[in-house]
Amino acid sequence: MNRHFAFWYDFFMRPLEKRKFKRIRIELLSNATGQVLELGSGTGVNFPFYQTADTVTAVEPSEQMMEQSFSKIKQSKIPIKVVQASAEALPFEDGHFDTIVATLVFCTIPNPEKAIMEMKRVCKPGGKILLFEHVKMKNRFLASLQEMLTPFWKKICDGCCLNRNTIKLLETHGIAITKVQKYYGDLFVYVESVNQ
Structure with missing residues (x-):
């Protein structure tokens, strides 16, 4: 993780967060109950919006992102707890967690299939899996x-892939999708699903 990317992430995301993403996050996280695991918690943007969970364990691989998130824990x-x-x-x-949350993270995970298998493993059978992600669009053009922009985008945005088909990955691994909402055409998706 590039230290500068972690430092500037919130600044560059602020316009989207203020307009639409904040409302989407609040709606998504209102469904997070019991023992919650958040994958790729980044700068902790979700932390102030948890209302119904008992506890949240937030997993983040980047030390720089973790450092940015500590101030939001207080909110x-x-x-x-950040791990x-x-x-x-x-x-x-x-089967340790009741709910798994992932927001704008599957685009950067180097091996998303392995991450989904791990997510399924640590989620209780019948537990909730809640995602808000940007995905590959249906429009061919x-x-x-x-596809064309992804190699360049990955370099400037710390590994972010614009062309991930996250919904298909979930379905392929036996996760039952119960609700999908699309935003900005179908660039962003809100997903509620159940671990089978």
């Missing part, structure tokens, strides 16, 4: 543009 009403780990190798027992 939360829920106990939050440095990758989504592909979660240091938790099988826009999708091909995403």
